[in-house]
Amino acid sequence: MQFRKDPCGIFCVLLIYASLAYADYALSRWMIIPTFSEGIWAPVHMIIFNTFLLLVVISHARTMLADPGIVPLNKSSDLKIRRQALEYSDDESGSDNEIFLRPEEYVGEDWSVCTRCESIRPPRAHHCRVCRRCIRRMDHHCPWVNNCVGEFNQKHFLQFLIYVGLCSGYALLVIIHSWINHADDGETGLKGPRGQNGHHIKVVHTIMLSIEALLFGMFVLAVSCDQLSAIFNDETAIESVQRRNRRSPRRSRRISKISLLRGVCGNGPVWSWFIPCSLSTSERDVIHFPTAPPHYDV
Ligand SMILES: [Zn+2]
Numbered sequence: 001m002q003f004r005k006d007p008c009g010i011f012c013v014l015l016i017y018a019s020l021a022y023a024d025y026a027l028s029r030w031m032i033i034p035t036f037s038e039g040i041w042a043p044v045h046m047i048i049f050n051t052f053l054l055l056v057v058i059s060h061a062r063t064m065l066a067d068p069g070i071v072p073l074n075k076s077s078d079l080k081i082r083r084q085a086l087e088y089s090d091d092e093s094g095s096d097n098e099i100f101l102r103p104e105e106y107v108g109e110d111w112s113v114c115t116r117c118e119s120i121r122p123p124r125a126h127h128c129r130v131c132r133r134c135i136r137r138m139d140h141h142c143p144w145v146n147n148c149v150g151e152f153n154q155k156h157f158l159q160f161l162i163y164v165g166l167c168s169g170y171a172l173l174v175i176i177h178s179w180i181n182h183a184d185d186g187e188t189g190l191k192g193p194r195g196q197n198g199h200h201i202k203v204v205h206t207i208m209l210s211i212e213a214l215l216f217g218m219f220v221l222a223v224s225c226d227q228l229s230a231i232f233n234d235e236t237a238i239e240s241v242q243r244r245n246r247r248s249p250r251r252s253r254r255i256s257k258i259s260l261l262r263g264v265c266g267n268g269p270v271w272s273w274f275i276p277c278s279l280s281t282s283e284r285d286v287i288h289f290p291t292a293p294p295h296y297d298v
């Protein structure tokens with residue numbers, strides 16, 4: 001578990017939690033309770049909305065606190081190989097400040113040395129300037145989760161997007177329902193905190209809550225589309241930019257879309273992709289890095 005002390009990230013995270021708390025208060029107190037005051041529907045709607053909110057909080061916390069796939073820094077035994085690679089490399093044309101290892105320093109195909117944190121890293125790992133480390137299959141650094149989105153936490157990031165989208169959509173439906181069927185609260189006795197007529201307070205909360213739900217909803221919809229297209233193209237946001245800078249064509253690998261999704265969400269059943277509470281370590285989380293200088297066998 002880890003937490004980044006990035007002021008911008010911490011501010012964004014506090015903003016998210018404050019928005020969630022406000023949405024819970026405004027929707028429950030000013031929309032659900034007055035609208036569904038009779039029967040069991042008020043508790044039912046409260047339970048559904050709060051369940052979505054809980055899933056948002058859990059998936060957000062897991063994205064924020066998880067190791068996104070940090071490439072370990074080299075141990076002293078690796079220093080020699082690193083120096084050799086930095087010293088002798090004649091290929092510094094890579095736009096990601098990477099130096100590819102010579103054959104005698106071979107640890108795996110397309111492994112490289114990062115010139116910023118000097119770690120020996122596997123293919124598709126990129127250096128994050130905020131985290132100051134290389135991250136496996138890094139997609140982007142997201143201030144809203146105060147962490148990088150990489151190989152090990154992209155699944156939880158997708159869950160976070162899905163549940164924020166569900167919360168936003170659900171809140172908008174409740175707001176619309178409360179105004180279509182119960183627009184006469186001024187006469188039915190909705191009261192403010194000091195017993196005053198609460199109709200105008202409901203109007204204010206409706207406007208603020210609608211703006212919040214629309215902003216969050218549109219934001220996560222746009223990011224979800226980006227994420228899915230990146231997964232289906234087998235290319236992270238960073239790789240897409242690098243490829244366009246190099247003007248090289250997209251590499252084509254014949255992998256089915258479901259296999260690409262499994263690569264991010266795990267090999268379990270599809271329903272398990274939506275559960276942010278799994279405690280067991282997935283197979284992807286136990287990939288080992290070379291800890292000693294590799295030997296190149298001819
Ligand atoms: Zn690095």
Ligand SMILES: [Zn+2]
Nearest residue numbers: 128131141148
């Ligand atoms: Zn980062």
